[in-house]
Amino acid sequence: MNRLISISRGHINTLKNNLTGSILAPNKSLRDVVIIRGLHDQKRNARSTLNYVVAIGVMTVGLSYAAVPLYRIFCQAYSYGGTTGHVQADDAISNMTAMKNRPLKIKFNADVASSMQWNFKPQQGDITVVPGETALAFYTARNPTDKPVTGISTYNVIPFEAGQYFNKIQCFCFEEQQLNPHEQVDMPVFFYIDPEFTEDPKMEYVDEIVLSYTFFEAKQGMKLPVPSYVKQ
Amino acid sequence: MSTAMTFGQKQFIPTPPDKGSFPLDHEGLCKKTMTKYMKCLLSNNGNNSLCRDEAKEYLACRMENNLMLKEDFSKLGFKDIESNLKK
Numbered sequence: 628m629n630r631l632i633s634i635s636r637g638h639i640n641t642l643k644n645n646l647t648g649s650i651l652a653p654n655k656s657l658r659d660v661v662i663i664r665g666l667h668d669q670k671r672n673a674r675s676t677l678n679y680v681v682a683i684g685v686m687t688v689g690l691s692y693a694a695v696p697l698y699r700i701f702c703q704a705y706s707y708g709g710t711t712g713h714v715q716a717d718d719a720i721s722n723m724t725a726m727k728n729r730p731l732k733i734k735f736n737a738d739v740a741s742s743m744q745w746n747f748k749p750q751q752g753d754i755t756v757v758p759g760e761t762a763l764a765f766y767t768a769r770n771p772t773d774k775p776v777t778g779i780s781t782y783n784v785i786p787f788e789a790g791q792y793f794n795k796i797q798c799f800c801f802e803e804q805q806l807n808p809h810e811q812v813d814m815p816v817f818f819y820i821d822p823e824f825t826e827d828p829k830m831e832y833v834d835e836i837v838l839s840y841t842f843f844e845a846k847q848g849m850k851l852p853v854p855s856y857v858k859q
Numbered sequence: 860m861s862t863a864m865t866f867g868q869k870q871f872i873p874t875p876p877d878k879g880s881f882p883l884d885h886e887g888l889c890k891k892t893m894t895k896y897m898k899c900l901l902s903n904n905g906n907n908s909l910c911r912d913e914a915k916e917y918l919a920c921r922m923e924n925n926l927m928l929k930e931d932f933s934k935l936g937f938k939d940i941e942s943n944l945k946k
Contacts, residue, residue: 720934720935720936721933721934721936721938723936725908727908732905750897751897751900751901751905752905753905754900754905754906754907755904755905755906755907755908756907756908757907757908760907760908760911760936761911761914761935761936761937762907762914763896763907763914763917763918765893765896765897781873782873783871783873784871787871790871790872794874794877795874795876795877796876796877796878796935797876797877797878797879797880797881797927798876798880798881799880799881799883800873800876800880801873801875801880802879802880804883805883806883807885810885812883812884812885812887813884813887813889813890813893814881814883815881815893815917815921817881817918817935819936
């Protein structure tokens with residue numbers, strides 16, 4: 628055993644040349660066996676190193692694939708980067724208090740796509756709201772044509788940073804709405820501004836928020852690229 | 860809004876509504892309550908805090924006519940208003 632331990636990788640050649648008078652290899656065959664065993668050790672060490680390196684490579688590739696859903700879960704849990712969690716607890720709404728010292732003016736804007744023939748406008752130009760208080764607003768849409776037209780809408784909030792505090796409880800966006808010929812309908816939006824708005828330093832000088840809805844036409848059988856979180 | 864020139868600028872990410880979409884009121888069943896709410900808003904110069912009763916009435920009308928899921932009003936932020944319309 629002592630003979631094997633004393634043979635280190637780099638010294639095989641020097642041992643081979645050290646023939647006569649060597650205590651470590653008294654006769655030729657024993658010396659050869661010792662050298663071969665050293666070579667075998669060297670191969671085994673090299674192979675295990677290779678295994679480790681391959682394993683680390685595979686783990687890195689696997690981690691980079693797993694990072695995508697993990698990051699998404701992390702962002703939703705901690706509302707990082709403006710994403711909001713999917714579950715807005717009902718008790719959050721029932722427990723929030725209105726901040727009467729910070730009135731905000733919400734302006735409403737309505738647009739239609741150029742090929743869309745509806746008349747779409749807000750019923751009120753603006754309303755004054757305080758964070759933490761639920762508010763109701765109305766839009767009106769009218770179909771002046773002789774055919775039923777289906778529309779689908781999306782919305783926008785300006786300034787962008789205020790959009791994360793603008794929570795809609797219920798509205799009429801992202802789902803197809805059909806209007807019969809010459810029909811007029813009122814569309815409500817029920818929303819509130821999160822009370823944390825008052826604690827955001829970036830929102831210190833924001834007193835006006837613009838909510839803008841745009842209607843597009845949805846033809847029968849046309850598949851619109853709706854966001855993945857919309858319930859079909 | 861998102862054209863080729865907006866690369867690198869801040870993106871607006873729309874979020875879905877908490878309770879989904881309002882079904883359309885095709886027959887105009889709640890139009891009266893809606894007009895009351897709009898009149899209140901106009902007379903109060905757009906101040907929402909003074910018109911919450913009418914807003915609550917409108918939502919109650921929607922719930923009665925099956926145009927909205929029935930919910931406790933405290934969950935909709937109306938717990939400070941006492942009303943016998945509470946379902």
